[in-house]
Amino acid sequence: DTAVSQTPKYLVTQMGNDKSIKCEQNLGHDTMYWYKQDSKKFLKIMFSYNNKELIINETVPNRFSPKSPDKAHLNLHINSLELGDSAVYFCASSLGGPKTGELFFGEGSRLTVL
Amino acid sequence: GNSVTQMEGPVTLSEEAFLTINCTYTATGYPSLFWYVQYPGEGLQLLLKATKADDKGSNKGFEATYRKETTSFHLEKGSVQVSDSAVYFCALSDGGFQKLVFGTGTRLLVSP
Numbered sequence: 001d002t003a004v005s006q007t008p009k010y011l012v013t014q015m016g017n018d019k020s021i022k023c024e025q026n027l028g029h030d031t032m033y034w035y036k037q038d039s040k041k042f043l044k045i046m047f048s049y050n051n052k053e054l055i056i057n058e059t060v061p062n063r064f065s066p067k068s069p070d071k072a073h074l075n076l077h078i079n080s081l082e083l084g085d086s087a088v089y090f091c092a093s094s095l096g097g098p099k100t101g102e103l104f105f106g107e108g109s110r111l112t113v114l
Numbered sequence: 115g116n117s118v119t120q121m122e123g124p125v126t127l128s129e130e131a132f133l134t135i136n137c138t139y140t141a142t143g144y145p146s147l148f149w150y151v152q153y154p155g156e157g158l159q160l161l162l163k164a165t166k167a168d169d170k171g172s173n174k175g176f177e178a179t180y181r182k183e184t185t186s187f188h189l190e191k192g193s194v195q196v197s198d199s200a201v202y203f204c205a206l207s208d209g210g211f212q213k214l215v216f217g218t219g220t221r222l223l224v225s226p
Contacts (some may be wrong), residue, residue: 004157033213041201043158043216056213090157103150103214105157 003027006091006106013081014114020077021109023091030095031055032074033103034066037088046089049074078111086113116141116208120217123201127194127224135189135220137178137204145206147171147180147187148214152201161189161202194224 004025013019025032033056034046047066048056054066063079078085091106121136139147146165150158162171167182176191187204204217 041152041219041221043203043219045213045215048213058213092157102160102163103158105159107155107157 002106004091004093004104004106006089006109008109009107010110010112012112012114015081015083017081018077018079019081019111020075021089021091021111022073022075023106024073025091025093025104026072027093027104028095029093029104030071031093032068032071033092033094034074034076035090035092035105037090037108039087043090047074047076081111081113083113086111116145116206116215118204118206118215118217120202120204120220123219123221125220125222127222129196129224129226130193131224133189133191133194133198133222135202135204135222137187137189137217139185139187139204139206141185141206141208145208147178148205148207149176149178149187149189150203150205150216152203152219154200158203194222196224196226198222199224 031050033048037043046060049068052068065077068074088108088110090108092103094103117140148163149161151161152158162173164171164180170179178189201219201221203219205214
């Protein structure tokens with residue numbers, strides 16, 4: 001059983017479209033994250049949720065909207081996709097915050113905007 | 115703000131060579147420090163961590179010591195293997211904002 005699973009793994013779409021990436025964790029963790037990894041492998045946090053409540057929103061354009069229906073799921077919806085949104089998006093989870101808890105990452109969702 | 119600086123890669127070594135990947139940080143307060151590893155096509159996984167000054171984290175032959183006086187957390191391994199080829203990320207926890215701040219990653223390539 002995969003601990004943190006993301007779908008889809010690959011997504012190719014046109015500029016202007018709307019797309020969603022789903023994430024689920026079966027570890028019983030209370031905190032979930034979305035990270036964006038660009039083509040140079042640089043990783044930057046986008047959002048963090050604790051028990052379904054948003055605790056970090058890291059100056060991400062409001063075209064990106066996370067939704068956490070329960071503490072095991074954190075989905076990412078992106079409106080009006082732009083070329084610069086092309087990246088690998090990683091979902092992660094932890095028990096408590098990152099200072100004490102190890103982050104467990106999914107395998108990533110590679111988004112390509114044409 | 116808090117930040118992590120890693121040496122640029124790629125680092126290219128022969129099998130059984132000694133590895134050092136440098137990492138320095140800037141932070142207020144007392145962050146925890148981490149090394150994560152990303153194998154090709156996979157997500158990141160925790161390699162080791164240290165939560166206070168002078169702590170040494172170790173795992174799978176890798177080790178790193180939290181040096182507050184030099185604000186460093188260099189990753190070392192005495193004898194690398196081909197299977198160690200991956201991208202290595204140094205990170206610190208920004209406890210106040212509950213997030214991990216990552217360095218830019220260092221790609222390690224080990225040849226037989």
